[in-house]
Amino acid sequence: MVLGAWASPFAIRPRIALTLKSIDYEYIEENLRAKSDLLVKSNPVHKKVPVLLHGDRPICESLVILQYIDEQWSSGPSILPSDPYDRAIARFWVAYVDDKFFPALAGILKFFPALAGILKAQSEEAKAEALGQVKAVLELLEEALKDCGKGGAFYGGERIGYVDIAFGSYVGWVRAVESMGEVTLLDEERLPGLVGWTERFCSHEAVKDVMPETEKLIEFAKKLFSKPT
Amino acid sequence: MVLGAWASPFAIRPRIALTLKSIDYEYIEENLRAKSDLLVKSNPVHKKVPVLLHGDRPICESLVILQYIDEQWSSGPSILPSDPYDRAIARFWVAYVDDKFFPALAGILKFFPALAGILKAQSEEAKAEALGQVKAVLELLEEALKDCGKGGAFYGGERIGYVDIAFGSYVGWVRAVESMGEVTLLDEERLPGLVGWTERFCSHEAVKDVMPETEKLIEFAKKLFSKPT
Structure with missing residues (x-):
């Protein structure tokens, strides 16, 4: 599951990466003027999108998420180079x-x-x-x-x-x-x-x-x- | 070879990582008020320390260097967790x-x-x-x-x-x-x-x-x- 906001450059990053890896995901559009409890609970430090919820484990910060996706689903097309x-x-x-x-x-x-x-x-x-x-x-x-x-x-x-x-x-x-x-x-x-x-x-x-x-x-x-x- | 400056928190990072990995390295103390040609050539974008020169290949930005050291010398003690x-x-x-x-x-x-x-x-x-x-x-x-x-x-x-x-x-x-x-x-x-x-x-x-x-x-x-x- 991805918590995002359509206009945020950061929030579209995990969505692109998941699609590249052919991973289906649920997407939840957050209202940043009234953040959901799920967002606040999932990212208590920054309370910002994007958050990737993999099962019940939240991963925050778009670049951290991109690297996580690449490492977790390493069988799909690589996002980072191998060398x-x-x-x-x-x-x-x-x-x-x-x-x-x-x-x-x-x-x-x-x-x-x-x-x-x-x-x-x-x-x-x-x-x-x-x-x-x-x-x-x-x-x-x-x-x-x-x-x-x-x-x-x-x-x-x-x-x-x-x-x-x-x-x-x-x-x-x-x-x-x-x-x-x-x-x-x-x-x-x-x-x-x-x-x-x-x-x-x-x-x-x-x-x-x-x-x-x-x-x-x-x-x-x-x-x-x-x-x- | 590491180009550094003793007072820079960023510049001591690669040195700690190399020592953890038991990699000997040459260290060059840069004068940041009169940067060396080697520093400017190795990090033309930011002209900042630290730079790791691995052979003739420069790697810049302390966090990028830490991850490079961990991946390049993967047989030594891990710096990032494996999971x-x-x-x-x-x-x-x-x-x-x-x-x-x-x-x-x-x-x-x-x-x-x-x-x-x-x-x-x-x-x-x-x-x-x-x-x-x-x-x-x-x-x-x-x-x-x-x-x-x-x-x-x-x-x-x-x-x-x-x-x-x-x-x-x-x-x-x-x-x-x-x-x-x-x-x-x-x-x-x-x-x-x-x-x-x-x-x-x-x-x-x-x-x-x-x-x-x-x-x-x-x-x-x-x-x-x-x-x-």
Whole structure:
């Protein structure tokens, strides 16, 4: 059983991994403004989605869950590479995605015309700097696709792997951010590898049903930021 | 070969793990104000220690290195548990240590009398709140010691494991913070488990030669904060 929330990049990660492994699972959509007792009991430390309940044992934190799924159902297609060095490289890029890409992407939300009047106005310099940061991170991830994927279609080579799931889980939000911000982040000329990868990832059998739609995310973001937190 | 810096909690992690595995290694102390070409070339993304150079292959990020060491030299004593669920629990607490404990510990530095005149003065309420946060995190880690270690001497049970190395790498700084802040964080009455664990961890063969001395860390902190960054 997976406790998740449709708009959370973290919460779609275990769902993609379970589908890759051909594991059927029950899915429960949590209301994050009124968390279920099951969620609070299953993740008492953070009280956050996703939680994987395997039997009655809860596993929390999306990256911990991905590795658990890979190790527990080791007979299915591998999510992490089998070679220790390749695993280290995959783990390095996954850490980079969560530590650098996610904050950079979140950092430009406040500059959005679509959120004008909701969030505080910001200077043009600050906006340019925040955008520059996202673009620099994306350029590095374009390079990593070549190295990590060894020329294959994905970071995992010929199939979706650990880095694909971790980074790919943000693609819905990247598109929402592009639309709300009236900016192009995935520029075909500068980032041809990533643009192709994004298409392949989102149309993959294990991904297409859980990747949130851009329009729905935009509505979600407007609601989220219009309420006092 | 390990590129490290003596005062960095992150940089002592791979050294502890290599010693546990009885792997001899060359150690290079980096000057972080004048990083070596080898460091910059080996970790071009972050340019940070630690880096493990295994032959000519660099592995970066302390937690990635720990897992690499465990997988590469799998015949030595295990660092992560062998059962997937126990591994997930260990990974969960390691993430907690770096995401919650480290920022909480760093967050009280600015309230220190020993750093008065160097850092900006803060209110008493803010100080009490920051201290309360560290204490709450430590209480949870006291509980985790019982669950994760299953009644053993360490988080890894009868021997030092992944959580011990990750959390234990901060013990030198905890002691320095207690001294500089004139506060007791590891209170014997409230945290008897952690106090005993700290002693056992620091006197362990694999740890005692790399755990930085409290007095040296205090001198280091004063110098660090007295320079413009």
